[in-house]
Every structure is written in C-alpha cells, then in structure tokens.
Amino acid sequence: MKGGENIEIKKALIRISESLDDLIEPQYIIIHHTEEIGWNVYDTNDYHISLGWEGIGYNYFIEEDGTVFEGRGMKIGAHTRGMNKISIGICLSGNFDIGFPRQEQLISLKKLCTFFMKKYNISIKRVIGHREVENSKKSCPGTNFDMEQFRKSLI
Numbered sequence: 685m686k687g688g689e690n691i692e693i694k695k696a697l698i699r700i701s702e703s704l705d706d707l708i709e710p711q712y713i714i715i716h717h718t719e720e721i722g723w724n725v726y727d728t729n730d731y732h733i734s735l736g737w738e739g740i741g742y743n744y745f746i747e748e749d750g751t752v753f754e755g756r757g758m759k760i761g762a763h764t765r766g767m768n769k770i771s772i773g774i775c776l777s778g779n780f781d782i783g784f785p786r787q788e789q790l791i792s793l794k795k796l797c798t799f800f801m802k803k804y805n806i807s808i809k810r811v812i813g814h815r816e817v818e819n820s821k822k823s824c825p826g827t828n829f830d831m832e833q834f835r836k837s838l839i
C-alpha cells in the first residue's frame with residue numbers, strides 16, 4: 685500500500701451509535717475547522733451531543749498536535765448539509781479565520797486525504813473545504829486555510 689501507509693488513526697473514547705448507516709462510497713472529502721480554539725475531539729463530541737446529534741458529526745478529527753482520531757469513522761456523518769451521505773468530513777482543531785493550521789495538522793491531513801483518495805478513488809478536485817460546497821455561507825475551514833495550496837500539495 686502506497687501513501688498513508690504510516691497514518692495512525694486513534695480511536696477516541698466515544699460511543700458512536702451502531703444504528704447509523706455506513707458511508708459506503710464517499711465521493712468527496714470535506715475539510716472543516718472547529719472554529720472554537722482549543723477544542724479537542726471530546727469537546728467537539730460533547731458539543732454535538734448537546735445539539736441532540738448522535739455524537740461527533742465529523743468522520744475524522746485532527747488535534748492541534750496532528751493526532752488523528754476516528755469520529756464517526758465510516759458511518760454517515762453530520763457536517764455538511766446535503767453532502768453527508770457522499771463525503772468524508774475531516775475536522776481540524778482550531779480557528780483558521782484567526783490563526784493558521786499547524787504543520788503537524790497539515791501533514792496528518794495530507795496523509796489522511798491521500799489514503800482515502802486512493803481507497804475510494806476520489807480525485808483531487810473533490811477534496812474541498814466546507815465553504816466550497818454550493819450554497820455554503822461559511823468561511824470553514826477558515827479564511828487562512830488555503831484550499832488551492834492544499835490541493836496542490838496532494839499532487
């Protein structure tokens with residue numbers, strides 16, 4: 685296996701409902717930021733539960749130090765209106781309207797994207813930021829997150 689062979693995905697100590705449907709053939713990878721500074725996978729999970737959701741809405745989560753956690757994994761997520769059944773949502777901890785993603789986070793994100801692109805035959809142009817989804821009114825994953833530059837890094 686090439687690319688992503690050294691990606692370590694940790695299991696968070698959170699319970700994801702078995703009744704959620706499987707995400708079978710994702711066609712997109714959608715990148716997000718938490719917007720809240722300093723939130724880890726557990727803070728984000730707690731917040732999403734407080735909204736009445738089935739636990740964390742993101743499929744994968746990247747901490748400030750680059751550690752990758754499984755959120756919903758390959759169960760259908762809750763992160764992008766109209767796209768959840770066809771996309772893998774990856775969230776980076778931080779607010780990139782204010783700050784910038786850390787190098788460790790970008791390295792992990794690149795590995796994770798490369799891994800899923802190969803596994804599910806997803807093209808580079810389908811690796812998008814939340815704000816690039818039609819009708820999105822968000823800046824997510826933050827105005828300082830350069831999606832064009834990130835896509836170029838995947839070539």
Ligand SMILES: [Zn+2]
Binds near residue numbers: 717814824825
């Ligand atoms: Zn988002």
